[in-house]
Amino acid sequence: MPEPILVVDNVTKNFGGLTAVNEVSFQVRPKEIMGLIGPNGAGKTTLFNVISGYYTPSRGKVLFQGKDISGKTPYALAGRGIGRTFQAVKPFPGLSVLENVIIASFLRHPKRARAEEHAWKILEFTELTDRAHQSAASLTLAGRKRLEIGKALALEPTFLLLDEVVAGLNPTEVDRTIELILKLRDQGITILIVEHIMRVIMRISDRLVVLNFGQKIAEGPPAEVANDPGVVEAYLGGGEA
């Protein structure tokens, strides 16, 4: 078995008295798509923020490519190859779509002309070329989510955290986004994805981790996890009151 690219080792995150993530451990292997699911408030986004450097874990640590990255800043992690999207998409609304992607491209291409060239390739890949000169604020939700993925891609990451990039899209857009994600995997990018829509997550994930009330309650291939009694209970409610 190959070395895991990401190791989440016994991570706990407290906010005052609230434990949002509680002693969660799992590993992500290179080039796989790992799904992270769980009911609302299960701690998925908190865990994303810990992995991408927005929060420091209260206990435990996160290893990326064998190195401890807990407490490193988000921009340092972007430099190491971790890209992320935000559930509440964060385009730079006052800038054009192209400018949004150019800014992300600066990480690997510090020269303006090279960054712009790179940005056009990303726009083509994410099918945003004809929107390049529009302001990012004018995009539809689907467009903003594609832009969000595009910006993360422009970082040329080895590891990509996708936070609900499908939720809120219509079926056609969902299919397009799934196609995009699978293309990324084929390019060798490892993906950790949070998603609410089961149909999507079951289809694209190689493995799943399930969180509930901040704790990991299951891990494994989608088919196995779907039949796990604990998971069914978490989603559908328990028999006992």
Add this chain to the structure above:
Amino acid sequence: MLLVPAVVHDTFLLRVFTEAVMWIGLAVTFDVLAGYTGYLNFGHSAFFGIGAYITAILMVRAGWHFAPAAALGGAAAGLGALIAGFPTLRLRGAYFAIATWALARAIQQGVLMMDITGGPDGMRLPALLSPRFFYYVMLGVVGITFFVYWFLLERAPFGLKLKAVREDEQGAKALGLNPTKLKIQAFILSAIPTGIIGGVFAYWVTFIDPASTLGDLVSDQALVMVVFGGMGTLIGPVIGAVMIFAFKTLFWAYLSDYEVLYLIILGAVIAGSVVFLPDGVLGVLPQPQRRKEARNHA
């Protein structure tokens, strides 16, 4: 603009032109932080005053020549930005405005109490009666500033990175940008030329006191010019500075009996431009460049 002194022989008019260039400089430097980075610096006058006072002290008390004194004035303003930037740039919106305003007031009070600055009596500098010299020096300083800004903010990646921080600081971090570092760089970039302009001003008017150099006027006027002209651009503050300054000069020349009216009109113009021209005067002008670019890639 280089030919202005050749055409204008009237000393008063040349002073007006020199002051206009100065305000262009103060508006453009203000906009680095306000427009590009999204931080309203109500302590902009502190950079101007630091530059003016350092220049005055070095020339009067240490017998320095003007040029190195003004250069050091700019450096001191830059250093001030570096020191002030760390605590204040963590704040956002109104809190940053209040903190910078308070810092500038503190510096003004400090200068009032010190002996080396002459306290409330101010300082008198050696007089050089050459309006032309000051016009060219002011034009040179502001021109070089404008060119450096144009390169850094419009051509180099730096300007777009600042805008990313302005638009969404958390989102910018995910793209590998260090917002704190960028904001401090912008603060210093705004402060250094402001300090040099302050130094030129001190030598030019030959007398400075805490009110004229460290008062709110510099920050307030610069803000008004930038908002009116168009924030987050280089040319907007230039347009705003020229229009507001021309209005002010004409008003004082012909209607100085109605001093109160000036502020009322100015206030109404600002309120109106914020409501009706959110991108300033520049926002209502056509932007040929962007459209051309769009066509090329269509």
